[in-house]
Amino acid sequence: MELAPFMAPKHVEQFKALVKEGFYDDLDFYRVIDGFVAQGGDVSEQKTSQHNHTLKAEFSRPAPQNTSFLPVQKPDFMAPETGFLAGFAAGRDPASKQEWLLHCPGTLAMARSNEANSASSDFYIVIGQATRHLDRNMSSFGRVIYGMPAIQALQRADINNASGVIDEPSKRSKIKWIKLASDVPANARLNVQVQNEKSEAVSQRLASARTLDSEFFHFKGNGNLDVCYYQLKSRLLSQ
């Protein structure tokens, strides 16, 4: 997962501190709803940690003067404008001058109760159809850049269970451990390369998508792009 301190600095700081102390190790994905999110953390509130504090919401940020936001779609279905921001699918509102990260598949965000400033350590990863109604409602602080197939294979809650909480701990997929890449020896680290949104490859992909210019497509669309579908791709480099 790549973290987004530029958007949610306090969430990233706390998540890293919790990871570093092994807070998440041996916990599990206790709420997993197919087509929605996989949520992990300390559902039984058994762990104590000096780092597990309630966080102030970081749903969006004021766009800095020199923002690197790269527009892709205007207007978007759910936002005045969408595009990329430092490698993440993002939204922007020229009126309020706010920027935020979108809820696309792979987005990492902190769970919370109804209260905006109530997130602490339980997190979720979007595993379904973009849950864009959560945009500007949750503190998104990262995204999965490698390993979504493993996340998609996590044990789901029973189809009849609307809450999605898997009551029986033995039926939950475990979090063996979470580590910071910087704490893994270089020769054991995955070498993941992520597309740069300013690259020729990305701009060609988007241009081609706007007109569906391959001969495969007989209906040529309306020119609108769902940036969640065009997230920046990753590949593994050899060590």
Place this chain on the structure above:
Amino acid sequence: MELAPFMAPKHVEQFKALVKEGFYDDLDFYRVIDGFVAQGGDVSEQKTSQHNHTLKAEFSRPAPQNTSFLPVQKPDFMAPETGFLAGFAAGRDPASKQEWLLHCPGTLAMARSNEANSASSDFYIVIGQATRHLDRNMSSFGRVIYGMPAIQALQRADINNASGVIDEPSKRSKIKWIKLASDVPANARLNVQVQNEKSEAVSQRLASARTLDSEFFHFKGNGNLDVCYYQLKSRLLSQ
């Protein structure tokens, strides 16, 4: 999976004939791209069948006078109008008077080559962010109503493999068998109940989604709904 003969009668007819003769049994999901589709069928073209014909495209249909299309969103990001049609997420164009099924997670459609009228037996299931650029470009003929977690757990192609074709057969997830529910004894059949789009439960869910009226939501959205996220839900009834 529920089939959609009202939209793609020839595709449904051929798929059922192939299923009935066991055409798909012991084949595999040979092209699986995380966030996109899981494609199954006879990649090595080893099977012969009197039912495996090239099909004329059934991308959309002229809306009948008495269409049961239930509008949800107008305009939609990728279509003049979206809603439900006989239990399926669907699109509609008042200008051309065409209706079609949307590419939402769980949508079942026939694969094809560049030529529109080239589908025969290889099929795919949408497993990712709605691939709406495929709408009106493919013959969608059904959807998964139970079992998406199993589809989501299928073995993916390597992240560096852009084509998504898993070359090594032993690395592909197998299709043990496909059966028509009508050929399964009643006491061995899954009893799946699907929401009716005209029910109070669905209309309440959509109304609540439009205004994000729960106190969980602090940003109340813009009123637009992505019908792919609000697909009709299923549950298992006891036998």
